[in-house]
Amino acid sequence: MDDAVPDAVPDAQPDIPSGPESDEDPSDVSQAGADDEDAEPAASAYHSLLQSFDQNAAKDKPRRKRRKLEHSRASAEEVDDAQQQADAADDSEAEQVSAAEQLRAVEAQVALVEQDEGDDVDSSDPFERHFAAVDEKELEKRLRAVKDNQWITEKVNVADEGRCMWQIPKMDEKAPSRRKLKEVGDIKLKPRLETNAQSMIGQFTDLEPAIVPAIFDYQDLLFCGRTVQNAPRLRHITCLHALNHIFKTRDRVIKNNAKLSHSPESADLELRDQGFARPKVLFLLETKQACVRVIESVTQLCNFEQQENKKRFLDSFSLPSDKFSDDKPSDFRELFEGNDENEFRLGLKFTRKTLKFFAKFYNSDIILSSPLGLRRAIEANGDPKKTDYDFLSSVEMVIHDQADATQMQNWEHLEYVFAHLNLQPRSAHDCDFSRVRNWYLDGLSSHFRQTIILSAYLTPSINALWNKSMRNWAGRCKYTPVYTTTSTNGNIPAIENLTHLGIKQTFSRFASPTHLEDPDARFKFWQTSTLPWILKLAKTHQSQSNPGGGGVGVVLYIPSYLDFVRLRNSLVDSPLSYASISEYTTPTDVRKARSHFMSGRHSLLLYTERAHHFHRYKIRGVKKVVFWGVPTNPRFYEEAVGWIGESVGRAEIRVEEAGVRASFSRWEAMEVERVVGTSRVGSLVGGERGDVFDFI
Incomplete structure (x- = not known):
């Protein structure tokens, strides 16, 4: 949103410390210790291990256990024994194993990895093509094209439901190439994920074949067609992709560790398979309950024998999902049911058999956090000396x-997080730089990072994120719905769902030279056009039916909080009696404002978009709705106009007395399209046949 205001809304989204959901204090995101059996140690550690084993085999001198690895010659008993030793070492700092036992663990771990997938590298695997088997000349050309913002673009209609725009960095005149994926069996998955993925996802349906190639080919994706109905499948698909990536990365490191351990010329091997830090996947979520849903997908897709700290996680993150009545919209219930706290962070660590919650950030494979929670962790409660973002360097x-x-919270937090992704670390954090991929060292990791954004609709801020931060060398894809009356995915223009009410709806376009001048131009239009119209209504109503006061019943819907403050201040000396409800209005004042407006004591009610987002109030006594700007969410337009329909239904007013007025500029094409429809937006925003448009 345009206005940067505090995130928390009283009694809706409190900004309180996140409590026990993470082991780290916001400043405590230090590198994990040597007790992690899956840490990425330096190659020298394995040289020392072999030398110690050769020199001290007879003495069997105890050594600190660093990593469990396997070899295909290990027996089943050795594998089990090595696994038990690894688990014990991870839980206790004092656990000691001999050099001989550790070497057996090395052999056993590699055996399991090689059983999971063959030893040969599959060059057709998108994971290999994107991160390992990269053609240097092609990469150089593509990165140059990304820097110069030169893309080859192809636009594809998706079953009359939406539009996909595919872009790849310009190298030649060839159009973007895409795989055809019909089911999860067409994806190169780790064997441990295949069975559950087939049962949970199976064949791709509806528009999924249009977007899943971008996901599993490591291209950036901006998907603006998320709904309550398709959200679970999108969550399963993205979690499957994240798990597949984590497991492939982990097993590649294990295999290369084995090569270094067994090769007599290991000092000459150059195995680039790691980043500066361990975390590879970052989930940015809005509420703790959304985090619970992601964890449920992860655990359903992969059968972990153990889940450490699972009860603590559920106690801290999950709450019953029955606190709202059925009259609340489905998208509201999905977002706010359960635990709606929006400051949290959580680290997940994977071993072969165990999922561990509340891992230290530097010891985690996946980080799940809200933008606010992650920003608090980076800033370390405002102490610049403790600010740390190195754990995001290898995402x-x-x-x-x-x-x-x-967008309805504080978009600045998200921008802050993206500004601190994939930066060069300020400290080594025990990193083995001989194993770090070259493009990390060259500062190019942001172009290898895959970014997946899921949203219900497109906004200018989200579009700016696409242009600035989604610059993947493999390409990118943007999906936007088409709003038509024949849509089967619910993308019907909001105005079409209101035709049965018979209420006249007027859209007025005002001149706005530039986006920066838009707020001033909108305020001028209010003073010269809308406000005189409301004053005239109040005067007419007072003289005809209510000589003692107001009772016009006009709700002024304001998308921007800054505009709300400006408008409220301008009405101080106005003859209009008015009340106001914003996201910061206390519950007591909200009840008072609604009561006085319904009784007619106040003629005008100022109402902000974020107040409606967080509470979905139903306002009574509404006769006319004036939109300061077209609502960002088309459902908000329907609900606001629906207040008038309820007044008509209760016989409080006649249809002839009802009315809707909305002002807009050419900079609101996205919002206008969702309300009036894709086929009409061009004539409203850029047409020359007039500035006033009526719909009945």
Whole structure:
């Protein structure tokens, strides 16, 4: 949103410390210790291990256990024994194993990895093509094209439901190439994920074949067709992709560790398979309950034998989902049911058999956080000396769900997080630089990072994120719905759902030279056109039916909080009696404002978009609705006009007395399209046949 205001809304989204959901204090995101059996140690550690084993085999001198690895010659008993030793070492700092036992663990771990997938590298695997088997000349050309913002673009209609825009960095005149994926069996998955993925997802349906190639080919994706109905499948698909990436990364490191351990010329091997830090996947979510849903998908897709701290996680993050009545809209219930706290962060660590919650950030494979929670962790409660973002330096996948809800919070937090992704670390954090991929060292990791944004609709802020931060060398895809009366995915223009009310709806376009001048031009239009119309209504109503006061019943819907403050201040000396409800209005004042407006004591009610987002109030006594700007969410337009319909239904007013007025400029094409429809937006925003448009 345009206005940067505090995130928390009293009694809706409190900004309170996140409590026990993470082991780290906001400043405590230090590197994990040597007790992590899956940490990425330096190659020298394995040289020392072999030398120690050769020199001290007879003495069997105890050594600190660093990593469990396997070899295909290990027996089943050795595998089990090594696994038990690894688990014990991870839970206790004092656990000691001999050099011989550790070497057996090395052999056993590699055996399991090689059983999971063959030893040969599959060059057709998107994971290999994107991160390992990269053609240097092609990469150089593509990165140059990305820097110069030169893309080859192809636009594809998706079953009359939406539009996909595919872009790849310009190298030649060839159109973007895409795989055809019909089911999860067409994806190169780790064997441990295949069975559950087939049962949970199976064949791709509806518009999924249009977007899943971008997901599993590591291209950036901006999907603006998220709904309550398709959200679970989108969550399963993105979680499957994240797990597949984590497991492939982990197993590649294990295999290369084995090569270094067994090769007599290991000092000459150059194995680039790591980043500066361990975390590879970042989920940006809006509420703790959304985090619970992601964890449910993860655990359903992969059968973990153990889940450490699971009860603590559920106690901290999950609440019953029955606090709202059925009259609340489905998208509101999905967002706010359960635990709606929006400051949290959580680290997940994977071993072969265990999922561990509340891992330290530097010891995690996946980080799940809200933008606010992650910013608090980076800033370390405002102490610049403790600010730390190195744990984000090697993130290779960002999945941001419900970006439209983030828009209603504070978009600046999300911009802050993206500004601190994939930066060169300020400290080594025990990193083995001989294993770090070259493009990390060259500062190019942001172009290898895959960014997946899921939103219910497109906004200028989300579009700016697409242009600035989604610059993947493999390409990118943007999906936007088409709003038509024949849509089967619910993307019907909001105005079409209101035709049965018979209420006249007038859209007035005002001149706005530039986007920066838009607020001033809108305020001028209010003073010269809309306000005189309301004053005339109040005067007429007072003289005809209510000599003692107001009772016009006009709700002024204001999308921007800054505009709300400006407008409220301008009405101080106005003859209009008015009340106001914003996202910061206390419950007591809200009840008073609604009561006085319904009784006719106040003629005008100022109402902000964020207040409606967080509470979905139903306002009574509404006769006319004036939109300061077209609502960002088309459902808000329907609900506001529906207040008039309820007044007509209760016989409080006649249809002839009802009315809707909305002012807009050419900079609101996205919002106008969702309300009036894709086929009409061109004539409203850029047409030359007039500035006033009526719909009945």
